[in-house]
Amino acid sequence: MSAIHVTTKINGDVVDYVCEADETLLDVLRNRLGLTGAKEGCSTGDCGACSVTIDGRLTCSCLVLGAEADGREIGTIEGMAKGDELHPLQRKFLEHAALQCGICTPGILVAAKSLLEHNPKPTETEVRFGLAGNLCRCTGYDKIVRAVMDAAQEMRRA
Amino acid sequence: MPLDSTLQGKRDFKVVGTRPLRPDGIDKVTGRAKFGADATAPGMLVGRILRSPHAHARIKKIDTSKAEKLPGVKAIVTREDLPDHTDGDALLYDVLYNIMAREKALYEGHAVAAVAAVDTRTAREALKLIKVDYEVLPHVTDVDEAMKPGAPILHSTIFTDGLEPKPKKPSNVVRRYEFGHGDVEAGFKKADIIVERTFKTEATHQGYIEPHACLANVGPDGQGELWVCTQGHFMVRDTCARLLGMDISKLRVTASEIGGGFGGKTTVFIEPVALALSRKANRPVKVVMSREEVFKASGPTASTSIDVKIGVTKDGRITAADATLRYQGGAFAGSPVEFGAMSAFACYDLENARTIGYDVVTNRPKQAAYRAPGAPMAAFAVESVIEELARKVGMEPIDFRMKNAAREGTRSSYGPTYGPIGLLATLEKAKQHPHFKAPLSPNQGRGMACGFWFNFGGQTCVSLNVNSDGTVALSVGTPDIGGSRASMCLMAAEELGIPYDKVRAIVADTSALGYNDVTDGSRTTFATGMATILAARDAIKKLTARAAQIWGISAEAVTWEKGYAKPAGSNAGNFPPMSIAEIAAQAGATGGPIAGHHEYSADGAGVSFATHICDAEVDPETGATKIVRYTVLQDAGKAVHPSYVEGQFQGGAVQGIGWALNEEYIYGKDGRLQNAGFLDYRIPVCSDLPMIDTVILEIPNPGHPYGVRGVGETSIVPPLAAIANAVSAAAGVRLTSLPMSPPRILAALDRKAAAE
Ligand code: FES
Numbered sequence: 001m002s003a004i005h006v007t008t009k010i011n012g013d014v015v016d017y018v019c020e021a022d023e024t025l026l027d028v029l030r031n032r033l034g035l036t037g038a039k040e041g042c043s044t045g046d047c048g049a050c051s052v053t054i055d056g057r058l059t060c061s062c063l064v065l066g067a068e069a070d071g072r073e074i075g076t077i078e079g080m081a082k083g084d085e086l087h088p089l090q091r092k093f094l095e096h097a098a099l100q101c102g103i104c105t106p107g108i109l110v111a112a113k114s115l116l117e118h119n120p121k122p123t124e125t126e127v128r129f130g131l132a133g134n135l136c137r138c139t140g141y142d143k144i145v146r147a148v149m150d151a152a153q154e155m156r157r158a
Numbered sequence: 159m160p161l162d163s164t165l166q167g168k169r170d171f172k173v174v175g176t177r178p179l180r181p182d183g184i185d186k187v188t189g190r191a192k193f194g195a196d197a198t199a200p201g202m203l204v205g206r207i208l209r210s211p212h213a214h215a216r217i218k219k220i221d222t223s224k225a226e227k228l229p230g231v232k233a234i235v236t237r238e239d240l241p242d243h244t245d246g247d248a249l250l251y252d253v254l255y256n257i258m259a260r261e262k263a264l265y266e267g268h269a270v271a272a273v274a275a276v277d278t279r280t281a282r283e284a285l286k287l288i289k290v291d292y293e294v295l296p297h298v299t300d301v302d303e304a305m306k307p308g309a310p311i312l313h314s315t316i317f318t319d320g321l322e323p324k325p326k327k328p329s330n331v332v333r334r335y336e337f338g339h340g341d342v343e344a345g346f347k348k349a350d351i352i353v354e355r356t357f358k359t360e361a362t363h364q365g366y367i368e369p370h371a372c373l374a375n376v377g378p379d380g381q382g383e384l385w386v387c388t389q390g391h392f393m394v395r396d397t398c399a400r401l402l403g404m405d406i407s408k409l410r411v412t413a414s415e416i417g418g419g420f421g422g423k424t425t426v427f428i429e430p431v432a433l434a435l436s437r438k439a440n441r442p443v444k445v446v447m448s449r450e451e452v453f454k455a456s457g458p459t460a461s462t463s464i465d466v467k468i469g470v471t472k473d474g475r476i477t478a479a480d481a482t483l484r485y486q487g488g489a490f491a492g493s494p495v496e497f498g499a500m501s502a503f504a505c506y507d508l509e510n511a512r513t514i515g516y517d518v519v520t521n522r523p524k525q526a527a528y529r530a531p532g533a534p535m536a537a538f539a540v541e542s543v544i545e546e547l548a549r550k551v552g553m554e555p556i557d558f559r560m561k562n563a564a565r566e567g568t569r570s571s572y573g574p575t576y577g578p579i580g581l582l583a584t585l586e587k588a589k590q591h592p593h594f595k596a597p598l599s600p601n602q603g604r605g606m607a608c609g610f611w612f613n614f615g616g617q618t619c620v621s622l623n624v625n626s627d628g629t630v631a632l633s634v635g636t637p638d639i640g641g642s643r644a645s646m647c648l649m650a651a652e653e654l655g656i657p658y659d660k661v662r663a664i665v666a667d668t669s670a671l672g673y674n675d676v677t678d679g680s681r682t683t684f685a686t687g688m689a690t691i692l693a694a695r696d697a698i699k700k701l702t703a704r705a706a707q708i709w710g711i712s713a714e715a716v717t718w719e720k721g722y723a724k725p726a727g728s729n730a731g732n733f734p735p736m737s738i739a740e741i742a743a744q745a746g747a748t749g750g751p752i753a754g755h756h757e758y759s760a761d762g763a764g765v766s767f768a769t770h771i772c773d774a775e776v777d778p779e780t781g782a783t784k785i786v787r788y789t790v791l792q793d794a795g796k797a798v799h800p801s802y803v804e805g806q807f808q809g810g811a812v813q814g815i816g817w818a819l820n821e822e823y824i825y826g827k828d829g830r831l832q833n834a835g836f837l838d839y840r841i842p843v844c845s846d847l848p849m850i851d852t853v854i855l856e857i858p859n860p861g862h863p864y865g866v867r868g869v870g871e872t873s874i875v876p877p878l879a880a881i882a883n884a885v886s887a888a889a890g891v892r893l894t895s896l897p898m899s900p901p902r903i904l905a906a907l908d909r910k911a912a913a914e
């Protein structure tokens with residue numbers, strides 16, 4: 001099969017790669033570009049561990065082909081902190097102990113950031129439904145919800 | 159190790175009990191942390207495993223010739239490549255059989271061959287070219303069916319142990335267990351009311367979000383390295399080395415960050431296969447399970463069938479308790495029925511108690527531990543009957559439990575007599591908790607349940623190096639599955655009297671430390687924590703000796719306080735206190751590097767108890783249940799890092815909610831799993847749940863210097879029962895089968911309507 005050449009922007013940087021026609025964006029990120037922050041929990045769109053944004057829209061990267069990223073802008077967990085300054089969500093996740101094993105954390109942070117961009121003042125219920133596509137097996141979500149609400153409040157004040 | 163009373167007595171903590179940020183935190187929120195599937199190696203191949211489509215089949219022939227010829231295929235491994243090195247060790251032979259089928263495939267998903275190829279596509283293609291000649295056999299997946307005479311027999315070598323006389327015919331019942339004391343028959347004669355019921359629970363999966371993954375690299379000199387997500391890399395090393403006939407010293411295993419385990423990563427599945435592929439291909443091989451493989455070919459927990467009979471007097475005192483537990487643990491011996499039978503009545507102070515357990519094999523994947531293995535199902539059955547009895551004698555369930563609760567001095571139903579335990583304390587706290595006063599709306603019900611777990615100690619080895627600037631490097635051998643490195647740093651800092659951020663804990667690879675048991679049995683904060691404290695004390699002894707040497711006084715004349723060596727009294731001499739950094743800076747001139755270490759088999763793990771309260775709302779139209787309020791009260795002994803203790807409480811409770819309401823392994827008539835994915839095997843999502851309220855109680859464990867008890871597992875023991883009691887109250891009918899999915903609830907409501 002012939003490879004496809006793709007030019008895209010990832011976390012603000014222009015990136016070129018070649019991939020197979022049937023290769024997912026998640027596989028491209030992880031296996032070709034060394035961006036292993038996005039995780040594969042299921043590869044069927046059910047766990048959210050592979051969450052990224054494409055042109056600002058929250059997406060499961062396991063459900064998108066690498067070839068489809070051509071000309072788009074991809075955001076991954078690796079681009080969330082600005083230099084050594086953590087995003088408020090990242091800081092609040094640490095302060096609230098909102099992770100145990102941390103495998104779900106990159107996906108949940110990407111999803112939470114996208115949620116707060118669309119709804120800066122979510123209720124608890126809105127946070128819960130906003131994160132319903134991201135599985136966490138360790139925490140029972142309690143501390144995750146608290147961390148997101150707290151980060152939202154801090155971001156509104158800033 | 160016997161309890162050393164000098165260990166105890168420290169109650170005035172400086173850093174233990176605070177909530178600092180975890181040392182691995184930044185890596186985990188930025189995507190830098192390296193989990194099992196995140197590693198690569200130059201020249202790495204992709205490993206894939208061919209699995210049986212049949213639940214039970216004889217493997218007559220495996221033809222790999224076509225696959226071998228496919229360009230890009232570098233190695234193929236079958237049972238022929240994994241000869242039996244197990245030397246009569248039956249348990250290890252089961253592991254060997256489980257990782258690669260031998261004469262028969264015993265469940266759908268059982269590995270039959272594996273391929274290493276240059277890329278995923280080639281590996282997938284090669285699997286299709288392997289021809290396996292099966293003779294399909296009758297199968298059985300239900301525990302009660304498997305016990306019946308005439309059921310398809312999995313192993314001609316299993317003759318039920320624990321029966322007199324020993325059976326002459328093979329069966330699927332591996333072993334019968336019995337625990338208890340007193341005379342249950344006499345006890346039932348004294349009872350005014352007896353409730354007897356049968357319960358069923360379905361198999362569930364630990365559901366860790368990270369699939370099993372490893373990267374194996376074996377060189378032509380026979381030396382190997384393995385990177386793997388596991389709860390115990392020393393276990394992986396020893397097991398793999400033995401299965402592959404390698405010297406243990408030739409295999410070095412590094413534990414990656416681990417994306418959840420809950421007991422499911424306490425054994426090996428793909429690791430020996432990856433090593434065998436790598437050895438044959440002479441290249442690094444990475445094997446990562448798909449989610450479907452995780453469901454079909456890792457180690458879910460048992461499904462069960464349980465009878466419980468309890469008798470009480472009119473005034474609410476239990477006279478006798480009897481239970482028979484039947485657990486299937488998949489295709490090999492080792493369902494957790496022994497723990498189920500031991501723990502079933504552990505919460506109660508009983509004159510007459512008996513539990514009988516049957517370990518049963520079926521055509522399902524070999525079970526692995528799942529958080530407090532075996533206990534949640536037993537608690538579901540027992541606590542459901544307890545709730546019913548309380549109502550029958552006209553007592554509040556909480557008062558009934560308090561009246562019969564195990565306490566210090568109670569002879570437990572599994573043998574030992576309890577020391578100081580926290581069950582009554584959790585019940586008393588529960589009674590005062592606002593949850594009990596919260597109003598219930600229509601269609602809502604409240605339930606509660608108690609739970610018990612043993613907790614373990616185990617082999618542990620820790621080394622603590624004092625760096626030249628006085629900071630401390632702590633090497634532990636127990637993988638960190640939920641923040642334990644933070645707890646270790648807290649305990650080392652506490653003991654040494656230095657700030658938390660001056661200690662860095664790492665999970666060292668197998669070449670750097672002596673053997674460490676797996677992170678399981680809620681043992682890490684307890685056992686590795688105690689080893690850390692004792693290693694710190696060892697280091698302090700050396701630090702004070704160095705100070706003494708510098709001052710030219712005797713070592714006994716120096717004490718350690720808040721990170722400084724000090725002369726013990728005025729006649730010891732008049733020297734200004736010397737900090738850990740000052741002593742460390744002179745280490746080269748005073749005898750070389752300073753380190754403390756501790757190696758032991760940890761004893762004295764304190765048992766742990768919890769009480770959970772749950773409010774559930776049942777929609778009578780759809781049968782759907784919503785958990786509206788949930789509270790966990792548990793004894794932690796001493797909470798080293800309270801946030802992560804709360805996290806364990808909450809996580810266990812929510813896994814229990816999934817188990818009680820949604821999760822189940824569904825088998826078709828063909829013996830194939832119908833729902834091997836997160837869409838159809840639905841674990842709780844954020845919008846399903848309320849906040850999970852927690853109350854930490856601290857009744858110190860006398861077997862640990864700081865009073866720590868394991869906390870990781872107990873939290874999954876009460877939820878099944880607490881939720882069943884809440885749902886039964888809301889629906890007005892007793893639910894005795896899990897999960898309480900909408901169809902089951904609707905059926906129960908119909909039964910109730912028909913009876914009325
Ligand atoms: S890996 Fe993409 S949703 Fe699970």
Ligand code: FES
Pocket residue numbers: 098099100101102103104105135136137138139367417418
């Ligand atoms: S922290 Fe482990 S899955 Fe979320």
